[in-house]
Amino acid sequence: MHNLITLVNREWQEHRNTFLFPPAIILALIVIAVLLGVMLGEKVKVQIELENERDTSPSTFQQFDRRPAAGSYRVAAHEGQYSEPRATHVAQYNTASTLSELADADVGKLPRILDELNHPFFLVLILVSLSAAISVTYDERKDRSILFWKSMPVDDTETVLAKFFFVSWIAPLATVAAVVFARLLLAGVASVYSDELELGEVWGNAQVWSGFFGVITGFLTLGLWVAPIYAWLMLVGALVPRSPTLIALLSPLVVMWLEWLLFDSTYLLGFVTSHITPKTLYSGNSGFTGQLELLLSANFGIGLAVAALFLAMTIYARRRFNEI
């Protein structure tokens, strides 16, 4: 265990910039966008008045509960800068559910916006992790430091598993921290600057909180789901003397082409693309079910078996091949 911590720490020291800078840059862009939005954005207040057909006296939106009684309503919305009316829109709604949707719209939008926020982070994380998966086994051979690592009493199995653990679960921690921070920031700004959203509506919203946990479980699942791809890249890095990225990309393409040519099948293509782009893992709120479905799927089991095979081959390759 002590060795594992030392080995993972070593990987972090070598690759920390790779995993820190991209999420930091995305986070900085989001912060800048939010600040610009807060400082420069025009604040528009919309007041909605509702008139029941049977009772024509107007009442403001807030007088209703989130679920007003069923019936036919006439809706008048006054749009303007702060309290000064600028325009009036009038529409006829026949059911209370429509009103209810209107009322819930602002709070309902927030978790979706927060989920959208995950995508750039996780996409960049996957790209960075794929690149790191090659370099954790290739760079040490290229700079000959593998001879130093091998002069220490650490066996290859321990080393390769530490590298895999690092790429799958430790390195993404910076991204997860950035995602959580960005979500907190947006939710905080929304609760402070939105007249329609009150503090309790944001922070008391279960979907907002489940989104945070969805991000964490999503990244844990991501490490397992992308494992066969990570393991493949680590194997190539430990095996080939040069151009590992090219070989890692081209060789599966050749196999895919042969599969298509000989069997008229695209199974490998589907396997690889599904394991690189697991969209359900990016979203927080809607992701729990998707994550569970992924973990229970046959594709997941096959992926783990493939990952185990590639990792075993990586251990063998690291043992056998030294510097380039």
Add this chain to the structure above:
Amino acid sequence: MNVIDARQLVKRYGANAALDGFDLQVPPGRIVGLIGSNGSGKTTALKAILGLTTLDSGELVINGLSPWANRARLMEDVAYIPDTGILPRWMRVSDLVDYVAGVHTRFDRARAEAMLARTDINASRPVRVLSKGMQVQLHLALIMAINAKLLVLDEPTLGLDVLFREQFYDTLLNDYFEGERSILITTHEVREIEHVLTDVVFIARGKSRLAASIDDIRQQYTKLTLTSGTTPPEGFFGRRQTLAGVECIYRDIPREVLAGVGAVSVPDLVELFVAIMEAPHA
């Protein structure tokens, strides 16, 4: 028990045999020079000893262990400095010390830090900004703080200036070599290490051509220097023409016999190496 016990090692790369029946025995407490020309099989032999490569046949036991099957365990007792810088260039010196302390149970951190304090190495700097000499000093400080039974040095001073090379071997002899520790060194700068060796092994085409202690060499081998035109006595196995005359190397010929013919001396390792390499059956 020998620290290194290698018998009839064979390692082939395709049609070429890097090791072709190589033998090497190193008892505890010896400093052995493994000397050979480029491509003679030195590096392959060292890699086999360190568990970094497989063998096609032969028996190799290091500290009672098979190196290929037990590399991690073996490295508890074996330390290694190779020919060029292999320290991770991106790592800071202090992180490197932390790493070795984290994985090596026989690493004496205080000793390493004391050695580093005697140098100009700044512990907060990454390895890549250190000069080559400093990198060797750093590596030496790390390795010498490991309480190992065998130290393997593969051209450890390659590319260093004379002062650093002197300092390196001085430190090695004064601060490291003691008791039961053994050192195996390969180098092209044979004259520089001659005075530190207790034993020497010449290797050519993957075979040991000579394995002897320095004391035995001094007793057994004689160099006879003759002026031009003088015919050397029969029995020499190495002969070299110089500007002043001829130098011949003899084995097991009493020096009194040769003394009457020319100037008699003990050949240095380079002269002996050249003579043995040029004499197929020496």
